[in-house]
Amino acid sequence: MIPIHILLVEDNEGDILLTREALEEAKILTQLTVVRDGKEAMDFLTRQGRYPDAEMPDMLLLDVNLPKRNGHEVLQFIKGNENLKHIPVIIHTTSSSPKDVNMAYSNYVNCFITKPIDVSEFMGVIASIENFWISIVKLPSKTEANE
Numbered sequence: 001m002i003p004i005h006i007l008l009v010e011d012n013e014g015d016i017l018l019t020r021e022a023l024e025e026a027k028i029l030t031q032l033t034v035v036r037d038g039k040e041a042m043d044f045l046t047r048q049g050r051y052p053d054a055e056m057p058d059m060l061l062l063d064v065n066l067p068k069r070n071g072h073e074v075l076q077f078i079k080g081n082e083n084l085k086h087i088p089v090i091i092h093t094t095s096s097s098p099k100d101v102n103m104a105y106s107n108y109v110n111c112f113i114t115k116p117i118d119v120s121e122f123m124g125v126i127a128s129i130e131n132f133w134i135s136i137v138k139l140p141s142k143t144e145a146n147e
Contacts, residue, residue: 003029004134007057009041009074010034010092011066018119019061022126028134033057038069042077045084057087059133064093064100072103079108086140090129 006023010016016034023030033055035041041062043049060078064071071091078084088110093100096114104112113129116122 003031004059005031005033005055005057007041007044007060008032008034009036009038009060009062009066009071011036011063015063015115015122018122019126022123023130025123026127026130028130030130030134037067038071038074040068041066041074042069045078045081045087059088059090061090061092061129064091064095064104072100072107075104075107075109088133090133092125092129 008016008019010019020032020034023032033044035044040049041060044051044054045056047054062071062074066074069077071093075089075091078087078089085108090111090113091100091104091109092113092115094115101112111129111133113125116125
């Protein structure tokens with residue numbers, strides 16, 4: 001079985017560790033790549049800078065509050081790019097602001113989830129994301145997405 005490649009765009013080290021731990025506890029084979037700011041995410045997705053050989057992810061877990069380029073800018077970039085717009089983007093952020101929610105959906109986010117503060121709830125949310133988006137949803141094939 002080929003692992004599902006998840007690009008985690010997150011600058012909070014604690015959230016990175018918890019996400020990694022939650023994915024490792026699951027029974028589903030995943031490959032997690034972490035980038036820590038919006039500019040780095042855009043470079044990764046376009047194979048620029050230090051990412052000339054980056055493997056396209058199957059989905060993104062994207063924070064809103066990021067350095068260099070915020071999550072909304074990254075989302076607009078992805079959904080406005082013919083070669084990237086097929087990639088499901090899940091915003092996973094501490095924000096529950098209606099403005100952030102509305103802006104995300106206006107820019108075609110696939111899902112908006114507010115991060116719980118409680119560690120066990122955080123782990124449960126990651127497990128739910130993984131269960132739904134990897135076990136239930138049919139993701140686009142990497143080879144057919146750009147044809």
